[in-house]
Amino acid sequence: MLSEFQETLLQSVKAYQSTQLVKNKYENVLQQLDSGIMLFDSDGVLTFINVQMARLLEIPRHSLIGCNLLQLLRHPHISRYKKRKILRLYRETIFYRKKNHEFVDEYGRYWLATVTYGDQMDGDYLLSVKDVSEFKQIEQTAYQNDKLAMLGKISAAIAHEIRNPLTAIRGFIQLLRPHLVQLGRDEYARIILNEIDRANDIIYEFLNSSKPSAPQKVVISIASLLKEVVLLTESEALMMGCEINLQEADPHMKVSIDVKQIKQVLLNMIKNAMDAIEEVSEDHSGVIEIDARLDGKYVNISIRDNGNGMDKALLGRLFDPFFTTKEKGTGLGLSVSYRIIKNHRGNIHVDSFKGTGTVFVISLPLVP
The missing domain is CATH 3.30.565.10 (Histidine kinase-like ATPase, C-terminal domain)
Structure with a gap:
């Protein structure tokens, strides 16, 4: 009877050790992720936080384990700026039930926060935060290039529409110039032609500035x-x-x-x-x-x-x-x-x- 009990106990210990090994293995994996991870239980108590999230909050992990949301917001070592971000994140993802929320930290980095909860989490709440600054920069660069390409097209169209009547005006002034000379008003013709040339130069500069030519290095x-x-x-x-x-x-x-x-x-x-x-x-x-x-x-x-x-x-x-x-x-x-x-x-x-x-x-x- 005793040996059966000892065998059952030994099996239980081995099962526990095996479970702990698996748990430690998965925890090590989560610790190595470049995303920040926080896990809250069904009572809203923080049960796990990885190294990346602790770095983001700029506070040791051990001082956060066991805290609920209210305690996090009252934590003396979390900056007021970060507390505002945590409160905003809670409002967007839990109160308004949005799965994702983007925010910018005090250093200008872009982060994407994702909250997972419900039946798949057995009542727990998983928060992951990933640095998406590089993706954001690529997105902004593409958007900026599209706008500049459109600017180039608009500028070319405007320049073409203005240049046509200026060319016609210049031609007629040159035809009228001999008559103005006879009237002693050649200075008027000269001023008009100079101003037309100046307008053309302005158009050229505008066109060149909105769509810069290939650099001559x-x-x-x-x-x-x-x-x-x-x-x-x-x-x-x-x-x-x-x-x-x-x-x-x-x-x-x-x-x-x-x-x-x-x-x-x-x-x-x-x-x-x-x-x-x-x-x-x-x-x-x-x-x-x-x-x-x-x-x-x-x-x-x-x-x-x-x-x-x-x-x-x-x-x-x-x-x-x-x-x-x-x-x-x-x-x-x-x-x-x-x-x-x-x-x-x-x-x-x-x-x-x-x-x-x-x-x-x-x-x-x-x-x-």
Whole structure:
């Protein structure tokens, strides 16, 4: 009788050990995932959290196990920003019963949260959070390219429709010019022809800027490029009460670029920085800091100002064609700059906070 009991007990112990091995194996798998994982039981108590989720919350795992939602929201080591995100996530997925919820963290990374519950989870709630920043960037790039392609088509159509009547007007003025000479009004004909030519030049520039031509590349030192750009803008900055600080760049850093196009981009960025500083010129003196640093096979050119800054909603539309916050702006400057940098196999990144300032970072591939 005792031996039967011992055998049953031994089998139970072995079964328990086997179950624990399987459990540990699956827990190890969950710990290695690049997605953040949290598991709540039917009472809303946190029973499991993996390393990635703990990193996202920036808090040790052991201090979270056993907490319910209310305790998480009162946890002294979770930031107020993250608590707001947790509450928003709860409202969207549990209260409104949405399976997925996208959000942006304080570092500008995009995350996709998915909640699984119901019969398949035996009353438990599984929350997974995945970093989708790269996918979002690809999506935004494709969307931006579509808009810029449409802008090019619209610009070509507008230019064609305006150029036709200008050509006709020019032809008739040239026919009338001998009569104007007889009347002593040749100056009128000259002014009209010059203004028509100027209008044609403006149309050409608009067409070229909305659809930049293929870059005519030459190898140039980043240090000399930035010095030239600062020389072009320094006097205007001084008149606006703004100081430009250029950090000395490594003279060996060289890029293969269309100098005219990249200068256009840099001048546009600096002009935007001046405009942003002008809005807050009564509060403090304006400073624009420009530097260039190595980043692997790229050089990062940063243009930082202490102007008014922008909120997240404005940042999301910054590179949209015809979008502008300026009274006399066309909304083409940044969208054209975006395309020029993309044509150079580079990237533009912008970061800004309302009332603090803005930094644009232009990444260009280095010459090996």
